[in-house]
Amino acid sequence: MNAMVLFFCTIIPLGDNMIKIDKSFFDIRTDRKNTNSVKYDMKPKRNAPENLIPMWVADMDFKVPPQVEEELVNAARHGIFGYSYTDEEYDSLVVSWYKTRFGWDIKPEWILKTPGVMFAIGSTIRALTDKNDSILIFEPVYYPFARITLGNNRNLVVSNLKLENHRYVIDFQDFEDKVARHKVKLLLLCSPHNPVGRVWTKEELLEIARICLKYGVVIVSDEIHSDFVYKGYRHIPIASLSEEISNSTITCTSPSKTFNIAGLQVSNIVIDNLDLRRKVWKACLQTGYSSLNTMAICATKAAYKHGHLWLDKLMDYLEDNVCLTQNVLGKKRDIALIRPEATYLVWLDLRNMNLDKDGLDAFFVDTLGLWLSNGSIFGESGTGFMRMDIATQKSILEEALHRIDMAVH
Numbered sequence: 001m002n003a004m005v006l007f008f009c010t011i012i013p014l015g016d017n018m019i020k021i022d023k024s025f026f027d028i029r030t031d032r033k034n035t036n037s038v039k040y041d042m043k044p045k046r047n048a049p050e051n052l053i054p055m056w057v058a059d060m061d062f063k064v065p066p067q068v069e070e071e072l073v074n075a076a077r078h079g080i081f082g083y084s085y086t087d088e089e090y091d092s093l094v095v096s097w098y099k100t101r102f103g104w105d106i107k108p109e110w111i112l113k114t115p116g117v118m119f120a121i122g123s124t125i126r127a128l129t130d131k132n133d134s135i136l137i138f139e140p141v142y143y144p145f146a147r148i149t150l151g152n153n154r155n156l157v158v159s160n161l162k163l164e165n166h167r168y169v170i171d172f173q174d175f176e177d178k179v180a181r182h183k184v185k186l187l188l189l190c191s192p193h194n195p196v197g198r199v200w201t202k203e204e205l206l207e208i209a210r211i212c213l214k215y216g217v218v219i220v221s222d223e224i225h226s227d228f229v230y231k232g233y234r235h236i237p238i239a240s241l242s243e244e245i246s247n248s249t250i251t252c253t254s255p256s257k258t259f260n261i262a263g264l265q266v267s268n269i270v271i272d273n274l275d276l277r278r279k280v281w282k283a284c285l286q287t288g289y290s291s292l293n294t295m296a297i298c299a300t301k302a303a304y305k306h307g308h309l310w311l312d313k314l315m316d317y318l319e320d321n322v323c324l325t326q327n328v329l330g331k332k333r334d335i336a337l338i339r340p341e342a343t344y345l346v347w348l349d350l351r352n353m354n355l356d357k358d359g360l361d362a363f364f365v366d367t368l369g370l371w372l373s374n375g376s377i378f379g380e381s382g383t384g385f386m387r388m389d390i391a392t393q394k395s396i397l398e399e400a401l402h403r404i405d406m407a408v409h
């Protein structure tokens, strides 16, 4: 494509305005304070300085694609917010997003719409397991996996990932031993993995599936971060690998991370197997839930219809941010950066600093004015690590990196 054509492709006509989607779009700062933002309006449990930069919870400081904003404004101006439902167009947009971006064929009737991935995982746990049944997770991992397992009185089985040459891998021997020993019923897989940023390869996914099929373990694959994969890597939905795997997998997808609409609470749960789908849906209905809210439906349709270009440009921006972070922190003797293959979350190995959990929080929040997620919340094996959300304007990231650069040897 020549430069002239490319230039026009990045211009979006909206009403009387022309909006350019390139790196400058993501450079625009929007004041998020006083918007009931978890990231900006909540305070860490410490004496946070005035100039605190929040880099903890996984949401982005970027505006949604302009067409999504416009559709939401139009919906708000309509002024009536009665009960809503998802129509055929909604399903076909979800189907076509996964076909276009991952070559994955799903059928409209496989999709359950739920108000969030964790809502769906909780319902799945209640639908497919009984009290004290075992559920396995690979730690360090998104901490609500452990919380929801224990909160539903299930037995939590942890298989720790192994850190080899700055890259995390699954300890398959340990995984299989624990599946067999604890008669594991469900695997909560995070793919790509938050917080360690791995994109599981086809070989790894096949091995996970082999073990799960052998022992009758249902795979719950949380693929909420699947749109954030960097150059050189490819996300493979585990259910796309074979009919047999598809038949025993529940895939949790969502536009919420991708398009920064987590506050609208939407996810699309893909279940090929009719029996599993019926059971999970029954557990969803038992909570009193029935349908997505109007704004979530509106934003999801607009995002999956118009969001491809915006997402491609966003990935270029995030890739630059990852490189910037690596350039600054990669030189530090006391910091080992685990370069993410996916996600906008950078996992920092700070064990050389010899600080305990509270010491790390105190150093980052009180001394540097940076609010990161403490690695210990993602499991024992995350102790000594911090997770940093870099989905922010370059100028903010530069300031954060400068503070670390000045303070850490």
Ligand SMILES: Cc1ncc(COP(=O)(O)O)c(C=O)c1O
Residues within 6 Å of the ligand: 058, 115, 116, 117, 118, 119, 142, 190, 194, 222, 224, 225, 254, 256, 262, 266, 267
């Ligand atoms: C792996 C993973 N799953 C689920 C969620 C939350 O999803 P939801 O808000 O749809 O429950 C997050 C949010 O950070 C996440 O990282």
